[in-house]
Amino acid sequence: MKIINYKNKKRGENSPLRSAAALAVAVVSVACFAARLGPQVLAQREAAALAAAGFIMPDGAAELLRTGLTEEDIDENPETEHNQPEESSKAVRDPAEVQSTPSSSSAQAGSSQAPPAPSQAPAASGSGAPIQELAIQNSGVQYQNIFVKNTNQNHKIDIKAELEKPPAVKIQADSKPQVLIYHTHTTEAYLLQEAASVPAGSESRSTDTTRSVVMVGNAIAAQLKAVGIGVVHDTTIHDSPAYNGSYNRSRQTMAKYLKQYPGIQVTLDIHRDSMTASNGTRYKPTAVINGKKAAQIMILSGCDDDGTLGFPNWEYNLRLGVRIQKQLSDLYPGLARPLNFCPRQYNLNMTKGSLLVEVGTEVNTLDEAVYSGELFGAALAKTLLALK
Secondary structure (H helix, E strand, O other), X not given: OOOEEOOOOOOOOOOHHHHHHHHHHHHHHXXXXXXXXXXXXXXXXXXXXXXXXXXXXXXXXXXXXXXXXEOOOOOEEOOOOOOOOOOOOOEEOOHHHHOOOOHHHHHHOOOOOOOOOOOOOOOOOOOOOEEEEXXXXXXOEEEOOEEEEEOOOOOOOOHHHHHHOOOOOOOOOOOOEEEEEEOOOOOEXXXXXXXXXXXXXXXXXXXXXXXXXXXXHHHHHHHHHHOOOEEEXXXXXXXXXXXXXXXXXXXXXXXHHHHHOOOOOEEEEEEEEOOEOOOXXXXXXXXXEOOEEEEOEEEEEEOOOOOOOOOOXXXXXXXXXXXXXXXXXXXXXXXXXXXXXXXXXXXXXXXOOEEEEEEEEOOOEHHHHXXXXXXXXXXXXXXXXXXX
16 A cells, blocks of 8 residues: 655644645544444545645555655654653554644653552553544655654754764674563553554553563564574563553663573563544554564653763663664564654663663554564574664
8 A cells, every 4th residue: 555655844844745744644633533424435435535735545445544644744642752761551542633743842741641549550541433544654864765753952864874874883693682572561552463543442452461562572582592592571561550660660770680690681671652633542553574463663762862861871772773774674664663762761761782672562553563573583693683
């Protein structure tokens, strides 16, 4: 299916392209509502609306509309993006509302949902809410096929220069533990099967590790072990029964393993994202890789932007992150969302090879997420083996 991809020069710029893009997003909202009227009505309304907007209707008009959006068009506030890492549920304003928001305000964008009670994880089953499939595409700083979304105020990024700087990682394929995979929000779960709306009774969190981000961690670990890279995959549940304090608890887990296995050089906090519009629509970012649908992946690399985070070696994480981003973009075009380079810490100050990775959202299927874990693991293994 054809993906409509649009890229603006400046956020909030009133160009014909942005106006058309905004109209296209509005079409998505209409399409979600029209889906309740049946696929034929949906196809007719999408076709008419897209024609009016000046777009070509993708092949298979009755299929779920896939719109190529950029990170700037979906200004999400994931639960991994907050100054004090235990505090608010994930939410995203409607993309049509985000169109006119200045980029400088994205870091302060408030959640459209009330924060949870102090000891509770965000409650968000949203049964019956429509699911909109999309591909979050190229935006931000670009070098070749690599894109980075930089939300720092005091630090720019030169991707080419970062690729030329060596990471502080030297891997030996001798099966000794050199990579730690863990989950600060271990209960983050996926749908068990594809759906057009959130199934009744479904939960976005589960202590059943066979349907959570733990399965993604397993897939990544398997790819690393297959090439002789030693891995520790910790499946401790850090966010249940209490959600607040998750990052403090995962930090203790990290410290334990770093002491037990001093050869660990790379730590990966594997999450899944969540993007909910103000009208309740849940967004599902996907890519088709080798003919199979995968959940899109976002690497997050933090920055001590104003010197207050106690994060002196963040540059080394970024060097590793952009190399993995390049490998993903080379091997699996469309799988990676732009790397998120942001003024956050998230325990990434524990080593010089620490990254946070978001795999899909709560409305991606478990199969899509696990497949993405396999692909990410393969790209990561290739990246690490080159760092000897």
